[in-house]
Amino acid sequence: MAEYIPVTSVDEIAEGSIRGFVVGDKEVAIARCEGELYAVDAICSHAYAYLPEGEVDTDLCVIECPLHGASFSLRTGRVRALPATEPIHTYPVRVNDGVIEVAIDG
Numbered sequence: 001m002a003e004y005i006p007v008t009s010v011d012e013i014a015e016g017s018i019r020g021f022v023v024g025d026k027e028v029a030i031a032r033c034e035g036e037l038y039a040v041d042a043i044c045s046h047a048y049a050y051l052p053e054g055e056v057d058t059d060l061c062v063i064e065c066p067l068h069g070a071s072f073s074l075r076t077g078r079v080r081a082l083p084a085t086e087p088i089h090t091y092p093v094r095v096n097d098g099v100i101e102v103a104i105d106g
Helices: none
Strands: 003-009 018-023 024-031 036-041 053-059 062-064 071-072 079-081 093-096 099-105
Touching: 003 018, 003 024, 003 093, 018 099, 024 099, 036 093, 062 079
Parallel strands: none
Antiparallel strands: 003 099, 018 024, 024 036, 053 062, 062 071, 071 079, 093 099
């Protein structure tokens, strides 16, 4: 069972925003879309690009890669637009006393 790791205050992630963090030994991006918090890999699966520098589309709840425009579902990590063909990993998120916690599996 994965352990939840405290990352940041829930107030640090505004609607439609995304921020990058190192959680354990992973680079993770946390985003808020439609009031929900999502944690995904911070690195694009297509080319080494830092996804927190991309844009969150709040209508579709996707993150667009800043390098080549690939997009990924924040809910599932699935590719929503090419050129990426491989999904990104998603991580469980919870809020505990106003702190966002992310579970990183080995």
